[in-house]
Amino acid sequence: MFTPLSTLSPIRGQLWKLASGFALLVHPRHLARKFVRCFLLIQYTVICWCARYYRYCNTPAELVTAVEMALRGLVAIITGSSSGVGAGIALAFSKEGAKLSLTGRNLKNLEEVVKDCKKAGCQDVLTNVGDITQDAFRKTLVESTKKKFGKIDVLVNNAGISSLCPLQSATKDQYDRMMALNVEAPLFLTQLAIPHLIESKGNVINISTAGTSTIAPGGGVYVMSKVALEAFTRYLAQELATKGVRVNTVNPGIVPSQMISRIVDDKGQAAEVEKAMIKATPMGRACAPEEMGHIVAFLASDKAGFVTGESFRADGGFTMTTPAIA
Known part of the structure; x- marks a missing residue:
């Protein structure tokens, strides 16, 4: 039976929120979404680093070393x-x-x-x-x-x-x-x-x-x-x-x-x-x-x-x- 939050004490209400949130996190559907998001984030990070490396390698030497010129x-x-x-x-x-x-x-x-x-x-x-x-x-x-x-x-x-x-x-x-x-x-x-x-x-x-x-x-x-x-x-x-x-x-x-x-x-x-x-x-x-x-x-x-x-x-x-x- 669902218990309205308004009927719970403040402390019990907070515990209920945490428990409900955890239940949502471990739900198979939410786990799948988070896995996809994590995979996309890793993929995005790898692509960004590759792009930066490519740009560095293809930048004229005089620009790459400009800050290093003694x-x-x-x-x-x-x-x-x-x-x-x-x-x-x-x-x-x-x-x-x-x-x-x-x-x-x-x-x-x-x-x-x-x-x-x-x-x-x-x-x-x-x-x-x-x-x-x-x-x-x-x-x-x-x-x-x-x-x-x-x-x-x-x-x-x-x-x-x-x-x-x-x-x-x-x-x-x-x-x-x-x-x-x-x-x-x-x-x-x-x-x-x-x-x-x-x-x-x-x-x-x-x-x-x-x-x-x-x-x-x-x-x-x-x-x-x-x-x-x-x-x-x-x-x-x-x-x-x-x-x-x-x-x-x-x-x-x-x-x-x-x-x-x-x-x-x-x-x-x-x-x-x-x-x-x-x-x-x-x-x-x-x-x-x-x-x-x-x-x-x-x-x-x-x-x-x-x-x-x-x-x-x-x-x-x-x-x-x-x-x-x-």
Whole structure:
């Protein structure tokens, strides 16, 4: 017999509601409905996750990684960027969202690097072709970069030159050319950029060599210039630390580049020299230019915001086991 709820006490009424609700839940018809609803919910959830995964996989890389770009919006001057390590740095910076001011002496090579950078997603690229050892060109480089982009955040002093010349037979011309490009150019270009770097709280990265920690026959003058560059890094880092500007050095090991060919092209030994250096590298390979570029990009980013005055060696273990190359 059905008992009206109005005739029950409040507590008994609540118990009756619960009991009635439970009876409805366990009724076969309601159980079937809930099973169907649960199945549809699971199916809907799976479809949603599949759709999200498909959309992620088919979204252009530059959109997927936009929030991960460590250099997004930063303006970087990269010298010697028409080949080798400089080109690798430019490409790595492009993928990290930087705006680029590239310079080199080979217009054709520089144009190819610009094409690669644009394919990597960087549409803001300024180029200046000229000799970085000249005062007027350095001034033009800094002023044109500031004019186009409105700021300068990163300066990468990568341009360099080497030559096999034992100290006992090195000429004044060989010494002057290496010191002019490897030491004087970074010093005076950096001086021009410092006011802008202070304004942006930016940083300077100088490209040295792993050879400053080992001995390579015939590399005396070249290594002298790079040791000077590393001293420049430490002293400038100390001077600019209180102004929020970081200064660091990267010391690459063997990187396939035109420099090796230029050093030994008169002897036709470029391939042999590169092979010997790779053999002396514990990791058993050379470093790809872009691979070195990602190391430079890390130091240029806020991820290395507490690093200054340091020399960052990336040589595959070369200097760890190689006191000299015969």
